[in-house]
Amino acid sequence: MLSVDAINVFYGDSHVIHNVAFELGQGETIAIMGRNGMGKTTLLKSLIGWLPTRSGKVKLAGAPMDGAPSYQRVSQGMAFVPQGRMIFPFLTVEENILTGMEHVKEKTVPKWIYETFPVLLEMKHRKGGNLSGGQQQQLAIGRALVTRPRLLVLDEPTEGIQPSIIKDIGRAITYLRGQGDMAIVLVEQYFDFARELADSFAVMDRGEIVLAGTRETLREDEVRGWMTV
Amino acid sequence: MQAFTGLSIFTILMLMALGLAIVFGLMGVINMAHGELMAMGAYTTFGVAQFFKAFLPGLMSIYVIVGIVLAFIVTSIFGFLLERGLIRFLYKRPLDTLLATWGISLILQQVYRQFIDSREVEVPTVSWLQGAWQMTEGVTLPLSRLFIVGLAIATAFLVYMLLFRTRWGLRIRAVTQNRAMAGAAGIDTRRVDSFTFALGCGLAGIAGSSFTMLASTGPTTGQQYIVDTFIVVVFGGVESLLGTILSAFIIGQMQSWFEYGMSGSMARASILALVILVLYFRPNGLFAAKVRR
Ligand SMILES: Nc1ncnc2c1ncn2[C@@H]1O[C@H](COP(=O)(O)OP(=O)(O)OP(=O)(O)O)[C@@H](O)[C@H]1O
Numbered sequence: 001m002l003s004v005d006a007i008n009v010f011y012g013d014s015h016v017i018h019n020v021a022f023e024l025g026q027g028e029t030i031a032i033m034g035r036n037g038m039g040k041t042t043l044l045k046s047l048i049g050w051l052p053t054r055s056g057k058v059k060l061a062g063a064p065m066d067g068a069p070s071y072q073r074v075s076q077g078m079a080f081v082p083q084g085r086m087i088f089p090f091l092t093v094e095e096n097i098l099t100g101m102e103h104v105k106e107k108t109v110p111k112w113i114y115e116t117f118p119v120l121l122e123m124k125h126r127k128g129g130n131l132s133g134g135q136q137q138q139l140a141i142g143r144a145l146v147t148r149p150r151l152l153v154l155d156e157p158t159e160g161i162q163p164s165i166i167k168d169i170g171r172a173i174t175y176l177r178g179q180g181d182m183a184i185v186l187v188e189q190y191f192d193f194a195r196e197l198a199d200s201f202a203v204m205d206r207g208e209i210v211l212a213g214t215r216e217t218l219r220e221d222e223v224r225g226w227m228t229v
Numbered sequence: 230m231q232a233f234t235g236l237s238i239f240t241i242l243m244l245m246a247l248g249l250a251i252v253f254g255l256m257g258v259i260n261m262a263h264g265e266l267m268a269m270g271a272y273t274t275f276g277v278a279q280f281f282k283a284f285l286p287g288l289m290s291i292y293v294i295v296g297i298v299l300a301f302i303v304t305s306i307f308g309f310l311l312e313r314g315l316i317r318f319l320y321k322r323p324l325d326t327l328l329a330t331w332g333i334s335l336i337l338q339q340v341y342r343q344f345i346d347s348r349e350v351e352v353p354t355v356s357w358l359q360g361a362w363q364m365t366e367g368v369t370l371p372l373s374r375l376f377i378v379g380l381a382i383a384t385a386f387l388v389y390m391l392l393f394r395t396r397w398g399l400r401i402r403a404v405t406q407n408r409a410m411a412g413a414a415g416i417d418t419r420r421v422d423s424f425t426f427a428l429g430c431g432l433a434g435i436a437g438s439s440f441t442m443l444a445s446t447g448p449t450t451g452q453q454y455i456v457d458t459f460i461v462v463v464f465g466g467v468e469s470l471l472g473t474i475l476s477a478f479i480i481g482q483m484q485s486w487f488e489y490g491m492s493g494s495m496a497r498a499s500i501l502a503l504v505i506l507v508l509y510f511r512p513n514g515l516f517a518a519k520v521r522r
């Protein structure tokens with residue numbers, strides 16, 4: 001579904017991502033872990049097309065994505081939940097979800113979004129900027145899911161969110177993944193949450209993947225070793 | 230009476246400022262040629278009037294309507310081409326955009342001077358807009374001005390509906406609020422840019438068309454309005470369209486009241502001083518939105 005082949009990403013002159021490569025099959029989930037400032041978000045920004053890759057290749061379901069603007073990647077089946085959620089503050093909850101519906105046939109918000117996240121139905125007419133952090137996170141995920149992605153890219157969905165909502169979000173993702181064959185790239189520092197969802201793991205340190213493996217082969221203490229300072 | 234003069238200045242300012250504010254809010258582009266687009270709308274209306282006079286004298290009474298529609302179409306097409314051909318290459322360089330659009334404005338002025346007329350041109354007032362409405366003894370309102378006010382209100386209403394009730398409006402608002410995220414949600418931001426820029430220019434065209442009913446049009450007509458339009462946008466707060474409308478109203482009123490009592494340049498200086506004072510206390514404009522980001 002997603003193939004990332006030795007990409008390098010820069011902010012101006014500073015080289016942040018070094019030869020990162022991984023493969024992700026249909027319906028699989030990879031968790032990308034790592035401490036603060038190690039380049040996880042930068043990697044995802046290049047996947048969605050916010051940052052160019054200086055070298056290397058990214059393919060989505062076989063189609064090369066290099067240089068494509070974000071909206072084309074979305075129309076090809078990628079969806080993105082950014083760190084910090086990035087809700088449109090002056091759009092209502094409903095309108096926020098509608099922004100994700102450029103490439104689907106339905107004209108109105110489908111019921112299953114509200115069934116998955118009931119709080120969004122209650123808050124339908126509120127401005128996105130007036131929601132709490134947890135509500136905004138659910139809205140950001142709803143806005144991504146409504147595109148009916150083949151690949152969902154999540155950047156620290158549990159950051160700053162209370163355990164009960166983390167559970168809800170985890171349950172929703174597991175349920176939706178069960179409905180089809182959506183692949184997921186999950187950037188996460190909260191190991192327990194990642195372990196619940198992921199088939200494979202990669203640990204990043206200073207812009208490189210320093211440890212990778214599957215659920216079966218990877219030892220938890222090794223991963224945790226890279227996560228502590 | 231003074232209030233009413235202010236009202237018709239307001240309508241021009243409002244249409245101009247709406248166009249400028251929408252474009253600035255969306256793309257951070259300050260279009261220095263906005264005034265010349267207004268003049269383009271005025272000249273288009275003038276052209277339509279000439280055409281009707283020469284070929285369709287029997288239909289002269291409806292040229293105004295055709296003039297308004299065509300002014301919108303011509304200026305928005307010009308705006309679309311300007312965005313595609315020049316502005317979009319300069320998005321990340323606001324200063325260059327300023328210079329480039331300023332250059333365009335000078336070129337347009339020269340074109341008007343060279344190919345239309347270096348003197349001011351006037352359109353005839355159609356019969357149904359001649360005369361005045363006698364409100365009370367001593368207070369009469371010219372019909373043409375009433376018409377302009379009505380047109381401005383109708384246009385503002387349509388813009389509101391477009392922005393807040395249609396899919397295109399949703400796209401524009403999303404890109405205005407967070408361009409990168411709008412792209413990542415699936416919105417084709419480049420198409421939104423072209424569309425919006427064309428819309429903003431079209432509004433300037435309508436302003437120009439209205440203007441022909443108030444005064445005669447010359448190559449530098451746009452210049453006289455662009456500064457006031459900037460003031461309106463900044464004063465109202467660039468994020469709020471309602472702010473833009475109210476600010477146009479206030480500035481239009483102040484203009485006509487001040488000019489009643491003092492010289493034109495004195496009036497302008499006083500308005501500017503007041504605006505600066507307000508901005509000192511409310512740096513984001515009079516009507517900055519209050520929502521958590
Ligand atoms: N806009 C930017 N310009 C320049 N450097 C940046 C920029 N954003 C991030 N960096 C740098 O790139 C490196 C990687 O940052 P990144 O945001 O990808 O980290 P992260 O792994 O997502 O961290 P966190 O867990 O805190 O979100 C850091 O050293 C950071 O300082």
Ligand SMILES: [Mg+2]
Nearest residue numbers: 040041042083
């Ligand atoms: Mg990050």
